[in-house]
Amino acid sequence: MLKILKGGLQTSVQDLGRIGFQKYGVIASGVMDPFAHRLANLLVGNDEQLATLEISLVGPKIQFTEDTLIALCGGDLSPQINGSPIKTWRMLVVKKDSTLTFGEPRIGARCYLAVAGGIQVEEVMGSRSTYLRAGIGGFKGRSLTKGDDIHNGELTPIQLKALERSSDNEFDWLVPPARYFEEPIIRMIKGKQFELFNNTSKDQIFTEAFSVSGNSDRMGYRLEGPSLALEEPTELISEAVAFGSVQVPIDGNPIILMADRQTTGGYPKIGQVASVDLPLIAQLKQGQSLRFKEISLADAQQRYIEQEQHIREIKASIQLKQEEWK
Amino acid sequence: MKASFSPLGDQAIVVELGNKIDEETEQQVRKLSVLLENRQPEWLIEVIPAFVTVSVFYDPCIATYDVVKMEMKELLNHLGEDLPTQSRTIEIPVCYGGEFGPDLEFVAQHNNLTTREVIDIHTSGDYSVHMIGFAPGFPFIGGMSEKIAAPRRDSPRLRIPERTVGIAGNQTGAYPIETPGGWQLIGRTPIRLFRPEDDIPSLLQAGDKIIFKEISEKEYHAWEDEPNAENT
Incomplete structure (x- = not known):
């Protein structure tokens, strides 16, 4: 479980969005940076669709009540575990009772926290995304605040093995981080x-x-x-x-x-x-x-298809690594 | 009008079926949407129908723009076929005036009418839903009499309670969720237009006929206390 000790500026549960309901006027919601969200999920061995926490600029303070596999992808908001800086774009094991905090936003504005098993909230219209305006979905339809207890879903056998294996709290491989620019x-x-x-x-x-x-x-x-x-x-x-x-x-x-x-x-x-x-x-x-x-449209579609292939390759190589945990 | 196609970015195509809002175009929009959803092509993600357009979201990894456009063109040939289009009439009870409709008086004065006349005109209109959009379950309703038209407020209210019925220009509508807005507020309905727990979360759908029915404050509260009464 994740105990929220401070909510941060705007920390909300998001997934890849509420698909198929826009014809009823229901906004899609979902993550702002789908690439970072998907990679964070893949790094901890989750399905890409599972929910993560979207963290904006001023991060929350989160205590983990048990050993947990996590990954942070997206902007660098100076994350720390128990006061020591940690790296993004890789899988980490945080030990029971550890606290995750954030400092200055160094690069980018949003960071995604994936936990093994995904952030577990009830699905509304097929999605776990928070629809802030209507106050539905996500965790009670709102951003997280002090005192919230957030549960993660069940772990797969591979994720359980990874938790057992880890003696130190960092695995020695990472995915190529996305690059962000001052004036993109x-x-x-x-x-x-x-x-x-x-x-x-x-x-x-x-x-x-x-x-x-x-x-x-x-x-x-x-x-x-x-x-x-x-x-x-x-x-x-x-x-x-x-x-x-x-x-x-x-x-x-x-x-x-x-x-x-x-x-x-x-x-x-x-x-x-x-x-x-x-x-x-x-x-x-x-x-x-x-x-x-x-x-051009054709060029944009080609880039999109290439990126999807790239994500599939990353997924495959993460799965190869995870085979080693067995 | 012949249908035209244009990209909405790299994951959607807009099919334009007309250039003005009329019944025939709206029917085409509904038909194409139903046809597409019944067929469920592999590349289909979702469909957003509007007044004269159907926007189709697709997965470019399965089909690129050119392929989707070709298949949409093919689909248009089937628009002439009879499709089971149900025409529903939905009654929306409204408690007019008082705290629910603080601008009823303004709408009356603006049109040199009494508030009674405004209510009578509003409840006797021949309304239909053009499309759902802007907010969850929000209906764009056509058919309101020009006699009770009223301009938007100069400064929008920051909060309009959910289920409030209002007038903006010669349009009438109801706010499904609490939202800021500049509409003139004339009443409130006890029935929910947005139902996130339902398979179809919007009470109203494009093509529905609407009847506004006046109810008393007492009836309003009785209705609100028993939210399922609307289904019986």
């Missing part, structure tokens, strides 16, 4: 309404830098930079939006829609972030900036 280049496919924007805007979106405003959260990243405008005002009929849709409201400041986006929207979409670059955005802090670069 975000690849973007032109949106359905791209051509409705005026020439200056069509030019500026790919040449100027945009900074992340303070109003950014799990729903969307609000950007500040050159103000973008349509060639002439146009009323659009609302339609579906997606993770990474870049929409431009009347005020001209683009918003990148993220995990807690609404299901539909009526603002013009100037672009759509390539799926493989979504984690780069999820790891941006307020005040950081980004630049957009055009990518």
Whole structure:
């Protein structure tokens, strides 16, 4: 069990999202950085779908009531076990009564804590993700706070063996960590309404830098930079939006829609972030900036397929390592 | 109108079936959504129908955009076939005015009507649900009389209680969950529009006909105390 001694800024239970219910207006939720979440799960021998804790900027303080296999992937929020710094992107064994704390956010904004067996909460509409706005899913539909007791699911025989084996508390291998940047280049496919924007805007979106405003959260990243405008005002009929849709409201400041986006929207979409670059955005802090670069649809799909293959290879090599535990 | 296709990023395709909101297009949208969900192609992740579009999310590792587009085109040939489309009529009881509808008076004044007249007009409309979106179970409802139209509030309320019924422009709707918003609030319904514990978590679906029925505060509370009464 994980005893939450401090909740942190926003620590919530998330998985890969609530799929199949957007047609009822139910937002997808789920992790902001799917890559980090999936690798954290794979490292501890979990299925990728299991829930992790999404930790943002100011981390929580967590006590483990028994020996536990964990992995932290994503941003480097200076994690420590019993006051000693620990490494991310690898599997660790934490001993009974150990305490996990976080310090300064060094690189990135979000970190995923996977525990063997997954974070165990009841599924709502097929997902364990917290839908903060509606107050459902996850742990009591909210972010974690002091006094919460979070359970992990049952361990597989291999996970139990790994726990027995570990004399020291670090395994000597890791997965290649994702790299995050101070001013990332975000690849973007032109949106359905791209051509409705005026020439200056069509030019500026790919040449100027945009900074992340303070109003950014799990729903969307609000950007500040050159103000973008349509060639002439146009009323659009609302339609579906997606993770990474870049929409431009009347005020001209683009918003990148993220995990807690609404299901539909009526603002013009100037672009759509390539799926493989979504984690780069999820790891941006307020005040950081980004630049957009055009990518074709075919290229974006190819990169996506390559990344999925890469994840499958990592999964296979982790499984090989785990064979050694038997 | 001939259907058009466009990508919504690298994992979705938007099929546009018309360029204005009308009954025929909405039927096409519903038909295509049902057809697709019945067929369950291997690449399908989920479908989001809207006013004139069906957005289809797919797994690019199984099928790329070009393949999905081709299969969607093929599917459109079957839209003419008769599909069992159930047309339901759902009654939504509403307690108008008072603390539930603090803006009923404003809507009346704005339209030079009495509050009684506003309620009578609101309960006699011929309503249908265009689509569900914006919030869980939130219906975009068409068919409200222009006579009770009212502009949004200048400054949105930070919290509108769940199940509040409101008016914005010439649209009426009900908030399934507590949310901020600028609608003029005219009443509240005791029945839940969002039911996360159910297989279909939205009471209303696109295509439903709606009847608003006036109830007293006493009836409202009786209903709220016995939440299952709505199913009997």
